[in-house]
Amino acid sequence: MPQCQKLQRSFQRKQKRKAKDQTKLYNTFIEKPKSLSNKPTSSHAYGIGIIAMIVGVSIGIGYYQMYYLPESLAKPKVSEEILNPPDKMEIKMIKGSDSPEQKDNFVPKLVNIQLGVDNRVIWVNDDGTPHTVTPDKAAKDSYSGEFGSSGVVKAGEHYEFLFTEAAEIDYHCEPHPWMKGKVVVTKQRF
Ligand SMILES: [Cu+2]
Numbered sequence: 001m002p003q004c005q006k007l008q009r010s011f012q013r014k015q016k017r018k019a020k021d022q023t024k025l026y027n028t029f030i031e032k033p034k035s036l037s038n039k040p041t042s043s044h045a046y047g048i049g050i051i052a053m054i055v056g057v058s059i060g061i062g063y064y065q066m067y068y069l070p071e072s073l074a075k076p077k078v079s080e081e082i083l084n085p086p087d088k089m090e091i092k093m094i095k096g097s098d099s100p101e102q103k104d105n106f107v108p109k110l111v112n113i114q115l116g117v118d119n120r121v122i123w124v125n126d127d128g129t130p131h132t133v134t135p136d137k138a139a140k141d142s143y144s145g146e147f148g149s150s151g152v153v154k155a156g157e158h159y160e161f162l163f164t165e166a167a168e169i170d171y172h173c174e175p176h177p178w179m180k181g182k183v184v185v186t187k188q189r190f
Pocket of ligand 1: 098
């Protein structure tokens with residue numbers, strides 16, 4: 001009989017263990033939906049990521065539109081009569097300008113021009129040597145940009161600049177610093 005009891009107890013222990021294992025197994029199945037229900041938190045984090053990205057992109061676009069675009073594209077509104085003045089001013093780099101002995105080079109040396117009248121200025125190289133039109137100190141027109149020839153103006157060629165605002169510019173020729181001139185731009189007098 002005690003043998004029988006022993007067997008019974010061992011059987012009961014086994015049964016208990018089995019039940020325990022089953023609940024464990026059951027719990028892992030129960031756990032699964034739990035871990036699935038964790039998904040919303042991860043998709044929540046995903047959502048935050050997307051929002052952060054959208055905010056970042058719109059800040060970028062805002063910056064582009066507010067600061068970058070106006071810098072690069074916005075040209076000031078210039079009246080039609082200034083964009084297409086009826087007259088132009090011609091300045092000649094006369095023959096022999098490359099000689100420091102020669103008094104005249106940029107002719108006329110001083111020009112007074114008026115916006116809406118003759119604010120288009122053309123430097124014509126009538127000399128046999130290349131020259132430049134270089135401002136003594138950097139000068140910029142808000143519409144036309146930096147003033148001055150980029151590189152040399154070869155013999156027979158010209159440099160043109162449209163002034164759209166009042167300015168006073170002293171300029172010279174880079175290879176021949178004795179060649180000097182001045183442009184004074186004023187608003188139209190009525
Ligand atoms: Cu020169």
